[in-house]
Amino acid sequence: MERLYADHAATTPLCDEARRAMEPWLIGGLGNPSSLHAEGRAAKGALDEARAVLADALRCEFGEVVFTSGGTESANLAVVGAALANPDPRRTRILFSAAEHHAVLHTAPILERLGYRVEWVQTDRWSRPDLNHLSDLLGDDVLVVSAMHANNETGALTPDLSRLASLVAGAGALWHCDAVQTFGHLPLDEAIHADLISVSAHKLYGPKGAGALRIKAGTRVAPLIRGGGQEREMRGGTENVAGIVGFAAALGAPRGGERGIADAFRREAARAVPDLVWTLPDDVERLPGHAHFRIPGVSAESLLIVLDRLGVSASAGAACSSGAIEPSHVLLACGWSEEQAGEGVRFSFGSSNSERDASEAASRLAEAVATIRRARRSRSSAFPSD
Numbered sequence: 129m130e131r132l133y134a135d136h137a138a139t140t141p142l143c144d145e146a147r148r149a150m151e152p153w154l155i156g157g158l159g160n161p162s163s164l165h166a167e168g169r170a171a172k173g174a175l176d177e178a179r180a181v182l183a184d185a186l187r188c189e190f191g192e193v194v195f196t197s198g199g200t201e202s203a204n205l206a207v208v209g210a211a212l213a214n215p216d217p218r219r220t221r222i223l224f225s226a227a228e229h230h231a232v233l234h235t236a237p238i239l240e241r242l243g244y245r246v247e248w249v250q251t252d253r254w255s256r257p258d259l260n261h262l263s264d265l266l267g268d269d270v271l272v273v274s275a276m277h278a279n280n281e282t283g284a285l286t287p288d289l290s291r292l293a294s295l296v297a298g299a300g301a302l303w304h305c306d307a308v309q310t311f312g313h314l315p316l317d318e319a320i321h322a323d324l325i326s327v328s329a330h331k332l333y334g335p336k337g338a339g340a341l342r343i344k345a346g347t348r349v350a351p352l353i354r355g356g357g358q359e360r361e362m363r364g365g366t367e368n369v370a371g372i373v374g375f376a377a378a379l380g381a382p383r384g385g386e387r388g389i390a391d392a393f394r395r396e397a398a399r400a401v402p403d404l405v406w407t408l409p410d411d412v413e414r415l416p417g418h419a420h421f422r423i424p425g426v427s428a429e430s431l432l433i434v435l436d437r438l439g440v441s442a443s444a445g446a447a448c449s450s451g452a453i454e455p456s457h458v459l460l461a462c463g464w465s466e467e468q469a470g471e472g473v474r475f476s477f478g479s480s481n482s483e484r485d486a487s488e489a490a491s492r493l494a495e496a497v498a499t500i501r502r503a504r505r506s507r508s509s510a511f512p513s514d
């Protein structure tokens with residue numbers, strides 16, 4: 129049976145444009161961009177070209193782009209770097225939207241050790257930050273607010289970014305926007321007003337291990353990795369030239385089509401599994417390839433295991449290195465119960481999929497659900513008190 133990859137929000141396959149651009153730097157390009165000789169200058173030139181492409185896409189100045197190892201490092205650099213660089217006894221609070229990625233949320237213990245109080249902005253039922261709650265929490269003692277552009281689990285886009293930006297700016301705080309899921313897929317729109325923007329190459333058909341942080345001119349951020357002063361003193365360490373070149377090339381690659389496949393999947397899956405519950409109503413704006421749902425009484429873990437056996441790669445949301453599936457903090461923030469938050473499953477379509485995959489994915493989903501329910505029925509008739 130042919131495998132069907134429906135986990136593009138976790139990572140995407142490397143596109144041909146990126147692979148072709150990277151090859152010379154993987155095979156022959158030996159220069160260190162900090163070296164003064166010809167090979168070093170060539171590598172530095174490649175970095176400069178890539179930085180110009182990123183600056184154009186982020187609609188910012190060339191010098192505002194700092195290359196990192198990916199979205200996680202960018203988000204860490206944004207919030208921890210801002211906390212380190214702005215010691216101010218009057219600004220002691222940091223606000224995170226409760227549905228942020230762990231790349232943001234898991235910096236809280238470091239921030240607390242630095243003396244900040246981290247507080248959570250509630251979300252609505254669709255994982256989007258509640259701007260009224262943000263407004264209540266904001267004050268002139270807040271240093272940074274982290275509110276993402278689109279949620280990686282539900283796929284919901286954060287609406288009203290201009291109000292968000294003006295609330296944060298009005299309090300004199302910095303806005304970090306995690307745009308890892310949208311960058312290269314959707315226009316950044318009002319997200320470009322963020323002081324700090326995290327992006328990652330492998331979510332947009334570039335290589336794993338390359339990302340960037342846009343640091344708006346005048347925003348103070350301290351480096352987390354110190355060494356040779358690379359990236360204008362913002363990140364020590366020899367740059368990942370091939371990865372960065374691939375990142376820029378992937379940005380220019382043509383894409384699209386995933387919205388039609390995801391919409392067709394939604395129609396077919398609703399027919400094939402009648403009690404399936406979609407997380408987002410139709411009128412909530414979402415990432416184009418995303419379809420997120422739960423099936424009452426069917427845990428995400430068992431569903432994903434059976435789907436995998438049936439050749440379908442989907443996911444429960446955030447990829448965790450242990451592979452364990454715990455009730456999702458995003459779904460808990462949306463007000464789901466613990467049990468429901470352990471049932472959320474994400475199909476995310478992209479360039480690996482064809483139109484036919486929509487109905488194939490839906491029918492394999494129906495088969496997986498039937499298999500799990502059949503196994504449960506036969507178990508409960510064999511062990512009635514179980």
Ligand SMILES: Cc1ncc(COP(=O)(O)O)c(C=O)c1O
Nearest residue numbers: 198199200229231280308309328
């Ligand atoms: C919203 C969001 N932020 C941050 C990250 C982390 O990015 P990376 O895998 O490049 O470290 C991810 C990846 O899953 C993500 O979806």
